[in-house]
Amino acid sequence: MRGLGSVVVGSGAGRHLHALAGAYALDALDGAERTRFERHLRRCQACEAEVRGFAATAAALAMATAVEPPPGLKARVLAAAEVTRQAPPAVAVRRRAAPAIRRSPWVPRLALAVGAGGIAAAVALGVIQASTQHRLDSALAYSKEIASVLAAPDARITAARTSVGGTTIAVVSHDQRQLVFTSTGLPPLPSSQVYQLWLLGPGTARSAGLLPPASGGKTPPVLASGVRVDDKVGVTVEPAGGTSSPTTTPIVVMTLPV
Amino acid sequence: MGPIRSAAEPAASGDADLDKLLTMVARGDRDAFETVYDRLAGPVYGLIRKVLRDPSQSEEVAQEVLLEVWRTASRFDPGRGSAATWALTIAHRRAIDRVRSETAAATREQRSASAPVEVDEVAESVEATMEAERVRRCLDGLSELQRESITLAYYGGYSYPQVAALLDTALGTIKTRIRDGLARLRDCLGVSW
Numbered sequence: 099m100r101g102l103g104s105v106v107v108g109s110g111a112g113r114h115l116h117a118l119a120g121a122y123a124l125d126a127l128d129g130a131e132r133t134r135f136e137r138h139l140r141r142c143q144a145c146e147a148e149v150r151g152f153a154a155t156a157a158a159l160a161m162a163t164a165v166e167p168p169p170g171l172k173a174r175v176l177a178a179a180e181v182t183r184q185a186p187p188a189v190a191v192r193r194r195a196a197p198a199i200r201r202s203p204w205v206p207r208l209a210l211a212v213g214a215g216g217i218a219a220a221v222a223l224g225v226i227q228a229s230t231q232h233r234l235d236s237a238l239a240y241s242k243e244i245a246s247v248l249a250a251p252d253a254r255i256t257a258a259r260t261s262v263g264g265t266t267i268a269v270v271s272h273d274q275r276q277l278v279f280t281s282t283g284l285p286p287l288p289s290s291q292v293y294q295l296w297l298l299g300p301g302t303a304r305s306a307g308l309l310p311p312a313s314g315g316k317t318p319p320v321l322a323s324g325v326r327v328d329d330k331v332g333v334t335v336e337p338a339g340g341t342s343s344p345t346t347t348p349i350v351v352m353t354l355p356v
Numbered sequence: 357m358g359p360i361r362s363a364a365e366p367a368a369s370g371d372a373d374l375d376k377l378l379t380m381v382a383r384g385d386r387d388a389f390e391t392v393y394d395r396l397a398g399p400v401y402g403l404i405r406k407v408l409r410d411p412s413q414s415e416e417v418a419q420e421v422l423l424e425v426w427r428t429a430s431r432f433d434p435g436r437g438s439a440a441t442w443a444l445t446i447a448h449r450r451a452i453d454r455v456r457s458e459t460a461a462a463t464r465e466q467r468s469a470s471a472p473v474e475v476d477e478v479a480e481s482v483e484a485t486m487e488a489e490r491v492r493r494c495l496d497g498l499s500e501l502q503r504e505s506i507t508l509a510y511y512g513g514y515s516y517p518q519v520a521a522l523l524d525t526a527l528g529t530i531k532t533r534i535r536d537g538l539a540r541l542r543d544c545l546g547v548s549w
Contacts, residue, residue, distance in 0.1 A: 117528075120535030121516040125452040126509040128517070150437055155542040157441040159510055160448065162488035163402035168415050171401070172393060175419055179389060179426040187382065187430035255420060355416065 119145055123152030174257045177265035177282050181316055244319050247276045254355035260284065260333065261349045268331050270354045275325045277354070281309070281317040287335065294340045295320060298330040298351065308340045309333070329354060374439040375432075382429035389426055396440065397422060400447045407451040407513040417454055421447045448510070455513040494544035502537030505530050 115138040121127050122135050139145050247253060250271030257267040264283030271277070279295055287293065293309040306322035322331075332348035374395055380388035400421055405414040425443050432442050495503050501523070508519045520530040 117531050117535060120538045121509065121531055123538065124506065124509040124516075124534065125448055126514065126516040126519065126534070128456075128515050151542050151547060152538045153445055154437055154441045154547040155538055155545060156448065156510060157438070157444040158487065158491055158541075158545050158547060159506075160403040160444040161399045161440070162491040163406045163511070164398035164488075165402040165405065167397040167401040167418065168411070171397065171415060171419060171422075175393060175397075175422045175426075176386075176390060178419070178423050179386070182423060182427055184382070184384060184426065185428050185430055255423070256416065257419065 116142065116145055119148045120152055123149050123156055170259055174259060174265055178255070178257045178267055181267060181280055181282050240321065243276070243321055244278050247271045247274055247278045247321065250274050256352055256355050258350050258352045266331075266333060266350050266352060268352055268354065270325060272325070272327055272354075272356065275323065277322050277325050277331065279306070279309075279317075279320045279322060279331065281312070281333075283315055284309075284312060284317065286312065290338050291335055292338055292340060293317075293349075294334050294336045294344070295322060296332045296334065296344060296348070297322060297325060298332050298348075299326055299328060303332070303344050305340065305342065306331075308336075325354070327354075327356065371438045371440065375434045378425075378429050378432050378439040378442075379434075381426060382432065389429075392425065392439075393422060396425065396443050399440075399444060403444060403447050404451045406511045407448070408454060413454065414451075417450050418447070421450050424450075452513055456515075490545065494541050497544055498537045498540055499533070501525065501529075502533045502540070505533045506537045506541070509534060 115135055118127060118131065118135050122132065122139075127135060139149065248269055250273055252273045253269055253271045255267065255269045257265055259265055260281075262285055264281055264285065266279065266281040266284075268280075269278045281293075284293060295306040295309060297304045297306050304324070307320055309317050309320060330351050330353050332344070332351040334344045334346045334348050336345060374392065377388045377392050377395075381392055397418070401414065401418040404417050404421070405411065408414045408417065421443070424446055432439060436442075437445075495507070498506070504523060505516075505519050508514050508522060509516060512519075514522065516530050516534060517527060519534075520527045523530065525533075
């Protein structure tokens with residue numbers, strides 16, 4: 099399909115909607131209009147083909163903006179991928195109803211993707227390391243809370259490199275005032291020391307617990323509650339057992355995405 | 357797998373490659389993901405940077421997008437477009453989501469006054485690679501209103517009613533200029549889809 103002449107358009111509302119194909123492909127439609135157009139798109143093959151061509155055209159505009167990405171980005175992305183479970187392929191029968199690209203943030207889908215069985219999620223995240231039934235039960239309750247943060251509609255992810263190496267990752271839900279913290283590649287500590295997690299507000303530091311020992315280089319996810327919007331998350335090295343306030347310079351301080 | 361290409365290299369020749377790499381990523385192939393990163397991080401970051409301007413916000417969003425590529429690689433359907441288009445569509449949408457979020461609203465307001473300048477800046481920075489040169493030539497082939505509407509919407513992150521207000525032009529006119537301009541760009545670039 100080339101040019102506009104060959105496009106088969108309906109009459110009335112359909113024609114009006116069809117004219118939005120360009121604006122839609124550039125993400126220049128707002129809320130209600132976008133929803134209406136997407137509904138129209140599912141029924142209009144000519145529109146779908148046109149949008150596909152426009153999307154490829156927009157991608158060419160994007161390629162033209164390429165610049166050298168910041169130096170730390172690659173290491174953080176690869177480290178975050180290392181601890182991020184991938185979504186399963188969509189095997190829905192109604193394929194057309196499930197567009198390949200959706201607008202919602204990925205984190206909620208992380209939890210949705212691992213599905214109804216929280217156990218699969220917990221195992222994938224390395225939460226369950228207990229062997230006795232009792233510890234398994236509490237680990238499961240804990241993993242449910244973690245899954246709930248990951249499933250929160252407002253969940254956002256951030257990651258940072260620490261000053262001693264390794265990457266820390268936090269998924270925060272401000273609605274739930276909770277965050278899930280994990281890390282990869284932190285150097286192991288002698289038994290006399292621990293990594294301690296902090297919620298750093300303006301002029302205050304609240305302990306969010308000690309990081310459990312890493313397994314396979316990854317810290318099992320830690321849940322922190324009572325998160326405030328202006329909190330940052332920091333990690334310090336402290337004497338075994340932890341302290342009530344930080345005694346060393348944080349190896350990392352992360353600003354939480356809003 | 358061949359040698360890793362620079363991110364600025366035009367995608368056209370390697371489209372099929374990238375599609376194949378992404379299906380490998382969907383199966384958890386970390387090496388393939390690293391190559392995909394090398395190919396896409398430049399345009400992903402560049403595009404987000406173009407829209408958001410702020411480097412640290414852009415880096416944050418680029419990171420989310422690239423992780424999203426890893427996470428949802430299995431949802432990529434080669435029948436619906438190339439891998440680069442798929443990833444860059446995600447990148448643009450995430451940048452736009454950020455622009456339209458409440459926190460960004462205030463700074464956007466301040467910026468809108470200087471929007472016409474941004475058009476020139478965009479055109480100025482479209483350079484360096486062959487792909488960029490091609491895009492620039494094709495953009496030059498549009499009418500001024502088509503070009504301004506498209507660059508304000510895509511690079512500027514404005515909705516088409518905002519574009520209409522900025523260019524002091526009727527909504528319906530902007531709507532058709534964007535569509536006609538994109539059709540011309542598409543044909544000029546020889547985009548396959």
